[in-house]
Amino acid sequence: MKNPILFSSPVYRTLTAVAACLLLSVVITAAMPAYLPLNQGDRIAGPTLLFPFIWLTLFIYSAMAKSLLRVWSVFAVLLISHLGLIAWVLKGS
């Protein structure tokens, strides 16, 4: 990622693509059983099977999006909403 015109903020972008994507995809995998309208088995096992595709989507988006700020915004919304869901479910149980 040497070309600063093609990839803005290469250091932060790399960190986002490597660390933030993994963290966010794990959080999404953990929270998905709370809202997937499937039977118990699919609701629990389904997100674990979807995990590689969730990570792949986030990784490519974080690397390719023009604005890193937009990437962070999308990630923040996804992270907060899924953490909120987790907290809501755990509080309820």
Added chain:
Amino acid sequence: MATTKRDQLKKFYILHSWVGVITGILLFVIAFTGAVSVFARPDLKLWANESLHQPSAATPQIIAELIHDAAANTDESFHHEIHAFLPSPSVWTNLVLILEQDHDEDPDAQALWLEYHPQTLELIKRWQGDTEELFDQRSQDMSDFISGFHADLHLGRVGLILTGLLGLTLMASIATGLFIHRKILKELFSFRPHRSFRLLLTDTHKVISVWGILFHSMIGFTGAFLGLATVLLVPAAAFVSFSGDQEKLLETLSPEVYPVLSSNYADMQVQPILEQIYNDQKIEPLRISIYGWGDKNAVGFVDTFNQSRMPRENYKFQMATAQQLETSTRFETVGGVSGQILDVIYPLHFGNFGGIAVKILWAVLGVSTSLIALTGMMIWVERRAFGSEGNLSKQNYQRLSRLTIGSCAGLVVACCGLFWFQRLAHDWVSVGFFCVWGVALLYSLLRNNDFQTCRQLLGASAFLLIALPILDSVTLDKNPLYGSTASHFNIISLALVFIGAGLGFIAKKLPSERPSNNKSTSSADQDKLVEEADVAEKTDSIIEGSL
């Protein structure tokens, strides 16, 4: 300024290159050992253990007698669970009986391990200790070493995460590769071996990638799942649904095995159950587990392997009557689509279905995955050391090239060396493997001509495999070659020699120096070749494709 389509493709190209070059060597290591692991069981296990060269003497009657004797000679508290691992190249070398106390009720529960030779049925090991140390008792051979190395690099949880992440990055490389090579049908038949070295590498990389794209994608997905499932995905799934209780999650998604005991004594019909299973030619029994030994309600599960069915099947029996109750798969309880996918992930990853033809196909495709990583690394180096890309000196890129050749060709030598360590010093299989790999890497780093090094390392690998029959004749008590020529062992030995001859042929065919430096080629011709390679690459490249 708006991002043009050309810029987008350039970004995909850069992303593809950097993901590839960062993970390339490790991907080669995992993919190549994966290709070898396809044959780990039963083929390599059979080759490695002389006691498996003849059919086991453990018949249903003898196994049943040993289980009854073991139960009669141990305290009743050890009858909570009784497992018999049947001797077979598909799982374990020896017949192993395990009698366990109830570890759910008692945290200090113990287990008893009784191991019998598969031919003489002599007791060769007796161990009693903590249930957590139970599976440390299992002896390892080269087949266990190589399949374990492929799974987690023998680094435990860290290794599982690494291999899982590598599966993810393989998926990322495939996705970005698809974006930059959109003319996929053209790539299928675009192979120009005689134009230039760089073009040969580029075409090989693209052709192998496109022809095997379904396999590479499947391996990326299943590898990522298998690597990350236990360390990341199951804990994450349990976090919300079971408040972090992973045991509860596994209990919910696994079938209930333990029966409600009646406290009424009954004879256990082990022999009739085993006879039923052994009489079915389509299935291979791997293990029988008995829960509630001696009770009228005791149940037994026979874990089997069926070549014509992808997931492993479990046959449930009433132990007092030998009546078969049901047949299930490991993840049948999960239900839905997920259960079916989970059941096929493991056999799909290792090619454990459909017999030897699938195994050979999986091994060839596995080697092709490793070649994609290798050619990708070489293209990256080539474009920088001998092309216009890159900011470092040529020497730095050549060092990376030597590291790549040493790691990759060195791994091939180390894998071939495993056979020799297994025969000559089987307790030193892992140490020997890493020593050979380390020496090959060091040799490569110290040499200037990595083309010559590659030839030499492949030549050494070829020698190690071709000479195996001599090693066998010296080290084996009974030379199997005197037995049936069509025996499984002889077919494996012949195949290894054949692979060795193939490696020798490749080593002979490979150039001993970089092809564009050929003395017969004039300077003007070299310039023309490089120019031609550049033009041809550009024709196919993302840059040209975006115009």
